[in-house]
Amino acid sequence: MSKRHNQKYKIDRRMGENLWGRPKSPVNSRSYGPGQHGQRRKSKVSEFGLQLRAKQKLKGYYGNITEKQFRRTFDEASRRKGNAAENLIGLLESRLDALVYRAKFVPTVFAARQFVNHGHVLVNGKRVNIASYRCKTGDVVEVRERSRSMALVLEALESAERDIPDYIDLDTKAMKVTFVRVPEFAEVPYPVQMEPNLVIEFYSS
Structure with missing residues (x-):
């Protein structure tokens, strides 16, 4: 692991x-915390x-x-x-790695950070490898063409595990997402x- x-x-x-x-x-199987003291009674x-x-x-x-x-x-x-x-x-939610995760280009937010850091993502046609990069309304984020056949990406896009929120507009075929608006807390x-x-x-x- x-x-x-x-x-x-x-x-x-x-x-x-x-x-x-x-x-x-x-x-899902062990609701208590990790380590030898994980099962202790929780105090107020x-x-x-x-x-x-x-x-x-x-x-x-x-x-x-x-x-x-x-x-x-x-x-x-x-x-x-x-x-x-x-x-x-x-x-x-405006972070680039968060947007990559929301678009389901990768399975986890940890993978999203690594995916961005390794240069697999373009913002408005330019490569950006900073996970904390702040996207603006209207920005278009896409997977680089040479990275679109990665098993990680294909499996994540096909997964039914998460829904795509309304504040992003995803073009699955082009592996491209537009940041429509900054969301309110209730929308996330x-x-x-x-x-x-x-x-x-x-x-x-």
């Missing part, structure tokens, strides 16, 4: 939830603990991005006009409950 798979499943076990809604998640979680968990869950969902990067995203969400929690989700198809408002409280306290 690769390090990335280990990390992904560890996050699921630690949170006690199937973060990505995958049938292979160990939480403090308000800070709830906020921390909400932050770790959201950060983990997007491929367990670094704390520095996540904090920077929060700072920008706070500076923007409007609801900070909505802004945070909008910024996270999270398999588990996310609480971005608690994330804002965590960093604001």
Whole structure:
């Protein structure tokens, strides 16, 4: 099992939830946390603990991005006009790796990051290999022609595991997706409950 798979499943076990809604998640058979203390009785979680968990869950969902990067995203969400929690989700969903994942070009968000880093993706016709690259409304993201026959891509596109959200427009045949609009929190198809408002409280306290 690769390090990335280990990390992904560890996050699921630690949170006690199937973060990505995958049938292979160990939480489906073992709902307790990893390690020798995983089955201990859970004590009441403090308000800070709830906020921390909400932050770790959201950060983990997007491929367990670094704390520095996540904090920077929060700072920008706070500076923007409007609801900070909505802004945070909008910024996270605008990431190139998130868009590649939503378009089902790859099976997992971890694979999306690697796929982008290895140069398999074009944005508006130009190769971009930065997973955190922020896409704008109207941007067209596509799989490079030489990468379209990869088994990883073909299997992911055929999978019925996830639905394509309304805020992107996918052309499956051309392996091309248009970022129609920045989504609102309610539109994002999270398999588990996310609480971005608690994330804002965590960093604001």
